[in-house]
Structure formats: structure tokens, C-alpha cells
Amino acid sequence: MKKSTFLHLRIPFSFFLLPVFMxxxxxxxxxNFxxxxxxxxxxxxxxxxxxxxYNSYFDKDExxxxxxxxxxxxxxxxxYISLLLDSIALLLALTISLEFTVMIFVYGAISKAYSHPNIRLKKHAVIGWLSAGVFQGYFTFLMSFLAINETLIAETWNWSIQMPGILSSLLLLGSYPMTQIYQHDEDEKRGDITISLKLGVLGTFHFTSIAFLISSAGFVYYFMNYHSMTEAVAFLIFMAPVLFYFTFWYLRARNDSANADFESTMRLNLISSLMLNGFFVFLWLS
Incomplete structure (x- = not known):
């Protein structure tokens, strides 16, 4: 495998998507361990x-x-390596369940539609935003839950399971535009009208702050009703560093939009992933 191929797989980036599974x-x-x-x-x-x-191959970002x-x-x-990894994933998924395998296939198909030039959901602001938020959030939560609990999808239609899945999508729908905030020039040049490009730099910050507030309130409500006040308060404590950094970064970007850069975006992703994963480990142990 060429070094460029391995780098574009961006395996460490999967850590930023780990909170949904956690x-x-x-x-x-x-x-079922x-x-x-x-x-x-x-x-x-x-x-x-x-x-x-797959996304990198068709985007050819510079x-x-x-x-x-x-x-x-x-x-x-x-x-070819991307297609091979998808094929291996489907074969291994069959050892878990047929439903899990079908969901892995659907996720892969949507992810390809997001990037492939003949469909390219990415170039449509709202559709691209919704597909990423729903499938990386609710859909992934649900298929993870099926595998973890060795259950069927028909057994997940109760609010105690559906609510955290929906909230994970709300959180992602808010945070996803922030991952696009430093790519406006390249996206516009390629014809990809992302939700962040539509909102603008400051508009992206404002949109994310509102979505973060709504999803956080939803999580607090969920933990208070299905767990305990301790978990609800702990969630807010774990999220505090994310809020502090986000506010600090917003003030810098407000003074100079050039501060809405790659390094700051990755730093926000890292802090939020660490805090969310840490909280979900705490919730699991408690």
C-alpha cells in the first residue's frame, strides 16, 4: 500500500466519530462483548x-x-482499497447479524453517494448536511446498538433507545458545519455548496452554538428522566471545556475570519471527542 493511500484512509480521524458508538x-x-x-x-x-x-479519491483536495x-x-x-475495506466490513458484519450487515451496506452506499460525482450529495447544502448528520448520528447509533445488545431493530422502537439516537444526530447536525468552516474556498471552487459555505464563517459559529444548546438541553432531559440528576450534571461538567474553547475560538474568528482555520477545527474536534468519550465511559461505568 502506498503511503498516500494509507494517509488518506485517515484512521485516527475515526476517533472523532467514536462518541456515537460509545x-x-x-x-x-x-x-454482547x-x-x-x-x-x-x-x-x-x-x-x-x-x-x-473514497471521499478523498473523488475530492482530490489540494x-x-x-x-x-x-x-x-x-x-x-x-x-480500490476503499472498496476492499467495505467488502471486508460486510463479510465480518455477517457474523453479527443480517440486519447489521444491511445497515453497514446502506451506510456505505450513502457515504459513496455523498462523494461520487454522478450523485454528490456534498454539493447540495441541506441534503449533504442532513445525510451526514442522520447517518453518522442516529443511523450509526442504531446499528451499533443492534450489535452491542444482539437484538433486532423491531425491539428498539421505544423512547429510551430512540431518544439518545436522535440526540446524537442533533449534536452532529450542529457540529458538522464546523468541520467545513476552513474549506470554503476549495468547496466553492469545486462547486460544493456546503451548509457552512451558505452560513458563512460567523453564521456557522452562531448556528453551531444554537444547535449545541438545543442538543445539550435534550441530553440533560434524557439523563434526568432515564438515568439520574448526577449523570445530567456530569454531562454539563464534561461539556464545559468544549464550550470554553468554542467561545475562545469564536472571539478570535470574530476579530479575524482567518482564525477559522484547520488547526482550530481539529482542536475543537479533539476536545469535544475526548470529553464526550470520557463522559460516555463514565456513564457506562456508573
Whole structure:
């Protein structure tokens, strides 16, 4: 495998998507540890890298992208490796359940539609935003929950399971535009009218702050009703560093939009992922 291919898989970037799986684990009561570990591996070491590689192959970015400050040129090998990883993911998913396998296939298909030039959901602001938020949030939560609990989708239609899945999507729908905030020039040049490009730099910050407030209130309500006041307060404490950094970054970007850069975006992603993963580990243990 060429070095450029491996770099474009952006395996460490999967850490930023780990909170959805950790939430599903934290709210599970009957954990199948074998299937849980396998689902974790399939998602974070096969499906997400395949999606990253496929996206990189068709985008051919020349400037910074998520997880890569200076992306190297892509080759056809990246395309084939992405398809290979997806195929391995489907074969391994069959050892968990048919429903989980179908959902992995659907996730892969949507991820390809997001990038492929013949469809390219990415170039449509609202559709691209919704597809990323729903499938990386609610949909991923649900398929993770199926694998972790060795259950069927028909058994998940109760509010105690549906609510955290919906809230994970709300959180992602708010944070996703922030991952695009430093790519406006390149997206516009390529014809990708992202939601962040539509909102503008400061508009993206304002939109994310409102979405963060709504989703945080939803999580507090959920923890108070389905867990305890302790978990609700702990959630707010874990989220405090994210809020502090976000406010600090907003003030810098307000003074100079050039501060809405790659490094700051990755720093926000890292802080929020660390805090969310830390909280969900706490919730699971408690």
C-alpha cells in the first residue's frame, strides 16, 4: 500500500466519530462483548477509513482536509482499497447479524453517494448536511446498538433507545458545519455548496452554538428522566471545556475570519471527542 493511500484512509480521524458508538454502549443493558468489539472494529477500522478514502479519491483536495493538513495526491489504489475495506466490513458484519450487515451496506452506499460525482450529495447544502448528520448520528447509533445488545431493530422502537439516537444526530447536525468552516474556498471552487459555505464563517459559529444548546438541553432531559440528576450534571461538567474553547475560538474568528482555520477545527474536534468519550465511559461505568 502506498503511503498516500494509507494517509488518506485517515484512521485516527475515526476517533472523532467514536462518541456515537460509545453512547450506544453506555445506554446498553445486555452487552454482547464479542459482537461489540467486532462492531467497533468494523466501523472504526474498516467502514470509516473506507469512507474517508473514497471521499478523498473523488475530492482530490489540494488544501487541508479532516485529519490531514497537507493531503498527498491520490491514486487509483485508494479507490480500490476503499472498496476492499467495505467488502471486508460486510463479510465480518455477517457474523453479527443480517440486519447489521444491511445497515453497514446502506451506510456505505450513502457515504459513496455523498462523494461520487454522478450523485454528490456534498454539493447540495441541506441534503449533504442532513445525510451526514442522520447517518453518522442516529443511523450509526442504531446499528451499533443492534450489535452491542444482539437484538433486532423491531425491539428498539421505544423512547429510551430512540431518544439518545436522535440526540446524537442533533449534536452532529450542529457540529458538522464546523468541520467545513476552513474549506470554503476549495468547496466553492469545486462547486460544493456546503451548509457552512451558505452560513458563512460567523453564521456557522452562531448556528453551531444554537444547535449545541438545543442538543445539550435534550441530553440533560434524557439523563434526568432515564438515568439520574448526577449523570445530567456530569454531562454539563464534561461539556464545559468544549464550550470554553468554542467561545475562545469564536472571539478570535470574530476579530479575524482567518482564525477559522484547520488547526482550530481539529482542536475543537479533539476536545469535544475526548470529553464526550470520557463522559460516555463514565456513564457506562456508573
Amino acid at each position: 453512547l450506544a454502549l453506555a445506554v446498553s443493558n445486555e452487552i 464479542r459482537d461489540s468489539f467486532l462492531a467497533f472494529f468494523i466501523l472504526h477500522f474498516l467502514v470509516y477509513p473506507a469512507s474517508n478514502g 488544501k487541508s482536509i479532516g485529519g490531514l493538513k497537507n493531503p498527498p495526491k491520490t491514486t487509483k489504489e485508494l479507490y
